[in-house]
Amino acid sequence: MPDSISARLRAAIADHAGTGRTALSGSDVVSYADLGARIDAAAGAVRDWGVAKGDRVGLIAPKSAAAIAAYFGAMQAGACVCFLEPGLAPEVVAEQASLVGMRHLIVAEADAAPAALTGLDVRALDSLADGAAFAAEIGPGDEAMLLFTSGSTGRPKGVLLRHEGLICNAEGVLRHTGTGPADRLLHVMPFHHTNGVNNQLIVPLLAGAEIVLMERFQAEAALDQLRTDGITYMTGVPTIYARMLPLLRPGERFPGLRFLRCGSAPITPTLHRQIEDAFGVPLLVSYGLSEATCTSTMNPPGRRRIGTIGTVLEGQSVELFDPVTDRPVEAGREGEIRISGPALMAGYLGSADQPIVDGWLRTGDLGRFDADGFLAITGRIKDVIIRGGENISPALIERQLAAHPAIRDCCVVGAPDADLGEVPVAFVVLREGEGLDEPGLKDFVRGHLARIYVPAQIRKLDVLPVNGVGKTDRKALRGLLAARGTGAAAG
Template structure:
C-alpha cells in the first residue's frame, strides 16, 4: 500500500537550469509522465499557472484535478498544489551545468491517481524516475520519437493479420469450398472494390451491398452490373491505361462506375464536387481524361468543356434519349471485355491550399493486411451495416467503402449530409458503423436534445471520424452523449492512415491522434530527418504498405527511412500516442516566439458560447505575425472580442492572445467539411470579411 509521503531522489547528466525550466512548464507532465492524460490551462494567479490535469485511465477511472504550480525565483524549487485533494508535490533541484540532483516528495499521492492506492511505494518511485529520465532525454536529444506496430517484425505481423481477419469474420474456415471460391475471385480481380464485390457475390450473394435513396443492390447484383458496365465502357472505346473523371455525390451509380473502371484497367479520377468549372477543366487537360461521368446537378460545371469529350450521366435510371446514363450502359447487353494486366487505380484529389489540387494515385490494398491494419484499432465485424455520409471522393469516405467490401457490410449512402437525417438512417437501418468527418460530429451535437432523442441509435458500435482534428471538448461531449464509441483516425491522401485513437485513448487524452495501427511505423523527426526525443515537437513521418503511388503530375513529399512527410507537426508522449500541433505552414513566429493556432482553438472550444472557431496567423508590422480568431457564436450567446481575448490571456502565453477577433455566421468549409483557413488569412483585423463571402454549405 502506498504511503502518504514518498521521497524520490535521482541524478541526471544535464544542466540544472534547463531541467528546471522544463519542469516549470505544465505541459511537460502529460507529455512525459504516463497516467497524466491532458493538461488544460485555466488561469494565471499572481504569475503562477493554474491548470486542470486529467489523471488516470478508463480502466482505473479518470479524475480531473485543478493544480496550481509555484516556483522559487531561482527555479530550484517547484511545487504542484491540489488544495481540493489536500495533496501536493515538491520538486527540488541541486547541481550545475553538467549534473543535476532532483529530489521529489509526494504528499498524499493516492488521492490524485485512482490506481495508486494499491501500489507499493517502489512503483511510484519507479514511475517518477522514469518520467524524470524522459525529461533529461529531451534535453540530451535522445532519438526516441519512433513507434512501430509490427512493421519491423514480419512474422509477428503476419500472425497478427491472420488473427484480425479471422476474429473479424473476413475469412471463416468452416466452409473450405466457399473460402476457396472467395480466393479465386480475389485472385482474378485483386484486393480492391471489384474483388470485394466479386468475393461477396460468392459468399453472401443476396446480402444488400449498397443502399441509396433509389433502392439497393446485392453483392451479386453489384458484381453482375459492373461486369456489364465495364463491357459497355470498353465498347465505347475505353481501355487499359485510360483515365476517366467521376463528378458525383454518394450513390450506387457512382460506386458502380468506380468498380467498372477498375475492372477495365481504367483509372478513375474522383472530382471534388466543390471545385469550380475552371479547376475541373484544368484537371481534365492535365490528367488527359477520356470521358466524364457526371451527376445531372453538376452539368453547369462541365458544359463548356470540349464537345469531343464523351460525357455520361451517373444516374440510377435510364436517360432521356439525349443523355446516356450508366443505367443505359448497363442495359445495353454487353458482356465481354478484355481483362487488364493491372486493374485501374483510383485517383483522389488533395485538398491543396491554392491552385489546382494534385491528383494522388491510391494504391491497391495489399491482401488482407489493409483491412487487418484498421481492424487492429477499430473493432469492425463482418456482415453488419455501415453508413457513409462522408464524401466518397474524399480519402476517408473512399477508404471506408473499400473496407466495407472486405467485411461484407451493407453500406448506406446518403447523397448529402443532414444531421437529423443521419440519425434517422442509423435508426432505420440499425447502423453499427458510422463514417464521418469532424464537422458532422459537431452538427449532430448541435441538434436540440429533443430531436436527437427521437431516434434510437443504440445499434451504433463505432463512429469513426477523419479528415481534420476533433476539438477535445467535442470528443468528450460526443462520448458523454452517445457512449464510448468514437474513433479518431489521423491520416492523409498520401500516407492513408497514420494513427487511430480509440475511446480509451480519447477518454484519457481527448486531443490525441492515437497509436499507429498494425503494420505502421511513425516518426517525429527534426530538420536533419533524425528522430527527436519523446515530447519534442517535430515533423510527422509515416510508413506503411498503403503509401500512395505518387502524384499524377507533381513531385512527391519528402521521404526519410521509408517514411513520408505528412506536412504536420506533432509529438509523441511517453505512451506512444501522437499529438498534432498543426500544419507546418500554420505555425507563426510572433515576437520571436513559435506560436500554434490549435491550442487557442482548443481553449476557445471549451467556451459554452462558442459553436465553432478557427485561428490563423496574419502579418503584423511590430511582431512579424499575430493570431486572428474567427468565432461562430451559439444562438443567443453573449460574447464579445474583449471576453475572447481575456479568456485566452489568462490561459495561454501573451503571444497566443488573438489581437483580432471576428464573429461570423459560419466558417468557410470545403465539400468535405474541412475549414478553409486560406480564406481567412486575408481577413484578419478590420474591416472583417463579411460572412456571406465565407459561407459554404455542406454536401
C-alpha cells in the same frame, strides 16, 4: 490472378452474395449479388468502350448505386478511376483532366455535357449497365485511383494511388475497427474525398457490411437515420457532428450505434467530449492524408484516448522527425509526422512538388507519441504563427477557447502586424443566447496560456467557413482579414 483491390472486392462480394446480404440502401436497396453483377457489367462496358489498362477515367454523378458500380467496374477493367467533385465548372473539369492525362469521362447524362468537355470521350452512366462480365489481370503495383488535392498551393494536383496502397489501407482499417457483416454504415461523406471511397465503400464491402447512402449530409436527416435505421457507425468531420449536436434530444440514445468515427480535420478535446456525452458512444479520431491513401492512425474501439489521433495502422510506419535536421526525434519529443509503407501514393501528377523523400511522406504536421504509442497532433509547420520571432501553435489557442462555455466553434489564424510580423486572430461561433465578450475571452486565454497566445482580436461569425469536405477553411478566414483589414494590436 495477381493481387489487387478489384480482385479482393470481387471475391468478397461473391462470398457475401451467397448469404443474401444487402450491400447498399438509402434511395435504392441493392443486394451484394446485384452489386457484383452491376460491377462486372460495367467492367465489360468500359473494356468495350476502348479503355485500356492504366487509362485514367473520371466520373461525375450523384451518390448512387449506379455510380459505385461504374467506379469499381472501371477499376476492375484496369482503369485508374477518379470521382470528380460534382458542381465543378466545365472548364475546371477540363483543366483537371488535362493535368492528369484523363481522356475518358463518365457523367450522369452525356447529352447534357457542355462544350468545354468536347476534348474528352464522354459516356452516360446508364450506358455501362449492359456489358458482359469482365475482369482485367491487375497487379498490386498497377494504378488504381486518382484523387485531387490542392494542398497549400491552391492549385490542383493529382494524387496517384496503386492497388497495393488501397489493400494496405483497407487491411489496416479492418483490423483496427473490427468492421463486419453485422455493421450498417451511414455514408455521409462525398465520393470525391478519399475517406468516402476507401474507408466508406471499400472497407465495408470487403467486410460484408451494409452501406446506407445519404446523397448529401443534412444534420436532421442524419439523426433520423441514426434513430430509425439500426446504424452501427458513421464517419464524419468535426463540423458534421457540431451541426448535429443542437438537434439532439436531451439524453437520447441510438439503438445499435457502436461508435462514431472522426477525421480529416482537427477536433478539440472539449468538442470530442461533448459529442461522446451527447451520442453516448465513443468517438474514434483518426488521421491520414490522400497521399498515403487515406488513414494512417486511428483510435481503436474500446480504448480511444481523447486528444490523440490513435495508434498506427498495421502495414504502415509513422515516425517523427526533426524538420530541420531530418533526423528521428527522441522518444516523447515533438517532430514532423512522416509516413512510410505500401499505402504511399505513386506521386503527384501535374506538380513538380513531391513530398515523398527517401521513402517517407513529409506531412507538414507536428506531433508527439505518448508511452503507449498514441499520437497527438501538436500543430502544423505552415500554420505556425511567428509572433516577434516566437512560434505560436493555433491549435493551443483553439483548444483553450473551445473550453469556454460561450464558444461553440473556433479557429485561429495569423494576421500581419507591422510591429510583431504576425499575431493570432480568433474567429468564434457563439452558443445560442451568448454575446461576444472579447475582453473576457482574452482573459480566459491569458489565465491558462502565456501572454503571446492571447489573440490580438476575437471576431464573431455565425458559422465558420468550410471547404468541400467540411474542413474549416483557414484560407477563407485569412481572406476575411485581408478584405476587412486587421487593425490588430497585441493582446
